[in-house]
Amino acid sequence: AIQLTQSPSSLSASVGDTVTISCRSSHGISGSLAWYHQIPGKPPRLLVYDGSSLPSGVPSRFSGSGFGTDFTLTINSLQPEDFGTYFCQQCNNYPLTFGPGTKVDVK
Amino acid sequence: EVQLLESGGGLVQPGGSLRLSCSASGFTFTSYAMSWLRQAPGKGLEWISVSSVSARATYYADSVKGRFTISRDNSKNTLYLQMNSLRVEDTAVYYCAKDTGSGAIVPQSFDQWGQGTLVTVSS
Numbered sequence: 001a002i003q004l005t006q007s008p009s010s011l012s013a014s015v016g017d018t019v020t021i022s023c024r025s026s027h028g029i030s031g032s033l034a035w036y037h038q039i040p041g042k043p044p045r046l047l048v049y050d051g052s053s054l055p056s057g058v059p060s061r062f063s064g065s066g067f068g069t070d071f072t073l074t075i076n077s078l079q080p081e082d083f084g085t086y087f088c089q090q091c092n093n094y095p096l097t098f099g100p101g102t103k104v105d106v107k
Numbered sequence: 108e109v110q111l112l113e114s115g116g117g118l119v120q121p122g123g124s125l126r127l128s129c130s131a132s133g134f135t136f137t138s139y140a141m142s143w144l145r146q147a148p149g150k151g152l153e154w155i156s157v158s159s160v161s162a163r164a165t166y167y168a169d170s171v172k173g174r175f176t177i178s179r180d181n182s183k184n185t186l187y188l189q190m191n192s193l194r195v196e197d198t199a200v201y202y203c204a205k206d207t208g209s210g211a212i213v214p215q216s217f218d219q220w221g222q223g224t225l226v227t228v229s230s
Contacts, residue, residue: 001169034207034216036152043220044152049207055218087152091215094166096142096154 002027002090004099012107019075021102023088028068032092035064035073038101039084048073049091078104109133109219111203116224123193123228129186129203129221136184138209142217143177143188145199145226153199158186159212166212171197193228200225 003026013019023033031051036044046055048064051071061076075082083106088099115127129141142157156167156177165177176189186203201224204217 032214043202043223044217045220046207046216046218049216049218055207089152089154089216093214094157095168096157096214098152098154100151 001095002029002092002097004088004090004097006088006099006102008102010103012105013078014107015078015080017078019078019104021073021086023071023099025069025090029090029092031067032090033066033071034089034091036087036089037084038087044087111205111219111221113201113203113221113224116201116226118227118229119193120230121193121195121228124191125193125226127188127201127224131184137181140206140212141179141186142204143201144204145201147199157212164212195228198226198228
């Protein structure tokens with residue numbers, strides 16, 4: 001199975017900051033990566049699919065980039081509702097796998 | 108509005124069985140492959156299984172292969188997960204989720220998730 005690692009595992013940030021989260025794949029997955037945001041007690045919410053596409057309703061302060069084995073999620077001007085945990089997911093083959101998560105909390 | 112509503116979770120002893128259901132509405136259920144995923148308390152996300160629209164194609168994670176069976180009833184817009192030989196390590200919130208894109212069963216992201224149902228395996 002493809003393994004995903006995320007860095008950092010956690011970070012502290014303030015409202016208005018720019019946040020960058022990295023996801024690295026054990027195998028090349030072209031652009032087949034998704035990003036999710038999760039708040040405790042809630043299901044994950046899809047932020048980015050196919051590496052850089054935003055679903056309808058996701059604010060433009062979120063952006064995804066990368067190809068192959070290295071991917072990045074960038075959040076510009078962090079908002080209060082953006083705190084929580086971010087997961088990447090490879091969509092290249094089954095079994096689908098997720099990164100361990102990056103927890104973003106208030107500085 | 109898309110809605111996915113899981114049910115059937117609860118407390119079960121090791122070795123026991125449980126069947127989860129996911130009732131879907133607000134989209135054309137017969138156009139999308141559907142998956143089950145889970146999240147152990149305080150842990151990350153684990154994809155478990157996917158069913159094609161027709162249910163003729165299914166895939167499973169190694170951790171549940173041979174114990175869990177995914178199925179769907181398109182006439183009822185409902186997805187199921189039959190879980191047998193349950194283990195303590197199967198304790199988790201179980202989510203059903205809809206593929207982002209419609210059509211053939213291909214690995215992809217999930218744009219809609221249910222609220223989840225908690226399964227606790229304990230003696």
